[in-house]
Amino acid sequence: METPLSKRLGIEHAIFGFTPFPAVAAAISRAGGMGVLGAVRYTAADELARGLDWMEAHTEGRPYGLDVVMPAKKVEGVTEADIEAMIPPGHRQFVQEVLAKHGVPELGPDDANGWRITGWMEQVARSQLDVAFDYPIRLLANALGSPPADVVERAHRHGIPVAALAGSARHARHHQDAGIDIVVAQGYEAGGHTGEITSMVLVPEVVRAVDPLPVLAAGGIGTGEQAAAGFALGAQGVWLGSVWLTTAEAELPSPVLIDKLLAAGSGDTVRSRALTGKPARQLRTEWTDAWEDPAGPGPLPMPLQGLLVADAITRIQRYEVTPLLGTPVGQIVGQMNERLTVQAVFDELTSGFEQAIDRINRIAGRS
Amino acid sequence: METPLSKRLGIEHAIFGFTPFPAVAAAISRAGGMGVLGAVRYTAADELARGLDWMEAHTEGRPYGLDVVMPAKKVEGVTEADIEAMIPPGHRQFVQEVLAKHGVPELGPDDANGWRITGWMEQVARSQLDVAFDYPIRLLANALGSPPADVVERAHRHGIPVAALAGSARHARHHQDAGIDIVVAQGYEAGGHTGEITSMVLVPEVVRAVDPLPVLAAGGIGTGEQAAAGFALGAQGVWLGSVWLTTAEAELPSPVLIDKLLAAGSGDTVRSRALTGKPARQLRTEWTDAWEDPAGPGPLPMPLQGLLVADAITRIQRYEVTPLLGTPVGQIVGQMNERLTVQAVFDELTSGFEQAIDRINRIAGRS
Numbered sequence: 001m002e003t004p005l006s007k008r009l010g011i012e013h014a015i016f017g018f019t020p021f022p023a024v025a026a027a028i029s030r031a032g033g034m035g036v037l038g039a040v041r042y043t044a045a046d047e048l049a050r051g052l053d054w055m056e057a058h059t060e061g062r063p064y065g066l067d068v069v070m071p072a073k074k075v076e077g078v079t080e081a082d083i084e085a086m087i088p089p090g091h092r093q094f095v096q097e098v099l100a101k102h103g104v105p106e107l108g109p110d111d112a113n114g115w116r117i118t119g120w121m122e123q124v125a126r127s128q129l130d131v132a133f134d135y136p137i138r139l140l141a142n143a144l145g146s147p148p149a150d151v152v153e154r155a156h157r158h159g160i161p162v163a164a165l166a167g168s169a170r171h172a173r174h175h176q177d178a179g180i181d182i183v184v185a186q187g188y189e190a191g192g193h194t195g196e197i198t199s200m201v202l203v204p205e206v207v208r209a210v211d212p213l214p215v216l217a218a219g220g221i222g223t224g225e226q227a228a229a230g231f232a233l234g235a236q237g238v239w240l241g242s243v244w245l246t247t248a249e250a251e252l253p254s255p256v257l258i259d260k261l262l263a264a265g266s267g268d269t270v271r272s273r274a275l276t277g278k279p280a281r282q283l284r285t286e287w288t289d290a291w292e293d294p295a296g297p298g299p300l301p302m303p304l305q306g307l308l309v310a311d312a313i314t315r316i317q318r319y320e321v322t323p324l325l326g327t328p329v330g331q332i333v334g335q336m337n338e339r340l341t342v343q344a345v346f347d348e349l350t351s352g353f354e355q356a357i358d359r360i361n362r363i364a365g366r367s
Numbered sequence: 368m369e370t371p372l373s374k375r376l377g378i379e380h381a382i383f384g385f386t387p388f389p390a391v392a393a394a395i396s397r398a399g400g401m402g403v404l405g406a407v408r409y410t411a412a413d414e415l416a417r418g419l420d421w422m423e424a425h426t427e428g429r430p431y432g433l434d435v436v437m438p439a440k441k442v443e444g445v446t447e448a449d450i451e452a453m454i455p456p457g458h459r460q461f462v463q464e465v466l467a468k469h470g471v472p473e474l475g476p477d478d479a480n481g482w483r484i485t486g487w488m489e490q491v492a493r494s495q496l497d498v499a500f501d502y503p504i505r506l507l508a509n510a511l512g513s514p515p516a517d518v519v520e521r522a523h524r525h526g527i528p529v530a531a532l533a534g535s536a537r538h539a540r541h542h543q544d545a546g547i548d549i550v551v552a553q554g555y556e557a558g559g560h561t562g563e564i565t566s567m568v569l570v571p572e573v574v575r576a577v578d579p580l581p582v583l584a585a586g587g588i589g590t591g592e593q594a595a596a597g598f599a600l601g602a603q604g605v606w607l608g609s610v611w612l613t614t615a616e617a618e619l620p621s622p623v624l625i626d627k628l629l630a631a632g633s634g635d636t637v638r639s640r641a642l643t644g645k646p647a648r649q650l651r652t653e654w655t656d657a658w659e660d661p662a663g664p665g666p667l668p669m670p671l672q673g674l675l676v677a678d679a680i681t682r683i684q685r686y687e688v689t690p691l692l693g694t695p696v697g698q699i700v701g702q703m704n705e706r707l708t709v710q711a712v713f714d715e716l717t718s719g720f721e722q723a724i725d726r727i728n729r730i731a732g733r734s
Contacts, residue, residue: 001730168634188555189565197633198556198565200587200596201698205633220567229567229596231730232723266564266572267535331568356599357731363368363598364724
């Protein structure tokens, strides 16, 4: 899978794998794709440095990237405590009620809060970038709007192309205006933050909107035939996130969660504001149901919701409270039915791609 | 675009075009695809016979099909009047309020009620089939679940394969168990009744679920590159409905509606129960907004909602009440920006398909 973009980035296959786990990102890069490490779980700069040191030691000199979550809108001088103070008491009470209903224990004094809002804040993302630019990262992706102009400039000074996720042609054009180099067209079926337009419609729409910028197809892609479909729609690469969650290398916090992912069907996700305040596709759980319940208070806007639920999510994960336990994941979760190595996923991507091309060449009367 | 299915059906291209308009269906068949005429607008058997006579006279002996709407569940001895009596007065009042708010005039005594529920009722569908089996139709499609066993048997006795729409792998397997020959996997992005799973995920899932039955990809397909994506996902054909609505041959009831379709973006549709009681994608209008409004009564289940709103829809169309005027259409409405002939749409489908195949062959290093 070679495109002008993959050649420019020095990768063998135009497959971009987003993951919060260094072991997965490094394995994707070693397999010939672009492993893109999510920085949001690193709340301290030295933690991120350790993660990137590890990447350096395990990628055999292959290119890898970093994904940050940097809001487009700058909020000057606002601390986490300021945001905490904006959360209505009724919402805090609702969280405690849901947890109490399921008998979720409190965290012990030594339990770290694993799921943090802080990675969402611009200050944190900036301190992450201070670290990241000391490493030879080959791609900087932003999962939340266009990064600020100075960040784009700084990346470009380091020779690092910048990618940004878009859920509509309008978002994509905004990225183009902001100097972004690569647009990730993320369809409705994708895990995490998504818009309403599906990959089948969104990818060609974005390709046309930002021509000649290269576009990656994201959402609904986990197999070689789905990658072939993404390329047929005009993408110069495919961006996969969900499919790595159940790989052998993924360090998910809970075996129960892995079992839930392996058992889930394509209809077992929901696009919900329960996790961050913006619509994000995730496993449907009694937690997401509670936030959809018309009798409840409903989710707060970003970033309040993320801060409100951070402790609760940590407790649910720590104690593996099955009915509440979820994770962002796309509709392809229905295809994720066994634990495979990253290399095995990659082998299927390349062989399934070849088979899909054989098939459509036959349909076109070319074989 | 030749597949085992297209060869079996005697069509040049594995393109299936669903449309309520005989002129469009005939043009699709003449162009080398399978025009599939929607029967739901024909409320009397002799009207359908006239439509099929017209098809015979204008398809140059090429294959064409018929699409009926036959509920899977049989409701014995229930008349339209019985169903009318089940509609709560508050819902009737709400309809009148929405119409009054927009100053929609009453129908005159000579105005025909153009949008009828009756085509949805099994009795009507059966009387349509009594007519249809006298014509050499080459495909019978059902848009609402598996048709009853005796209907499938009757079609098979006439040598006519039966297709049925499915929004999930479970629905698709149900069709297979019911003796259906072809499954139309209809993704979330499609116009009309849809489920939650998008084409990118649904098509391969259904292909695997009903193997070796042929599957048509529906939803999000209006161009040759989207058709190529559908074939890459394992489909043996593509099923297009929305794209024909703005063709020169389409007899839409209103120029205002055509202008709304041409102007709409991919984000201007909504999956709403406002029209039939089941979730169906359509243009978002103040009519669909009214039914989503938490302050309103919300839609009734099928078939009550369709009966409740039939007169209102007719009035809205008759008087071209722009803010309320809509139609079922998929997310590809954003690509439908000029009136083209059916032949021009077809020419783009075949040439765009070839270009998409060139592109992915280059990506695969095969050219």
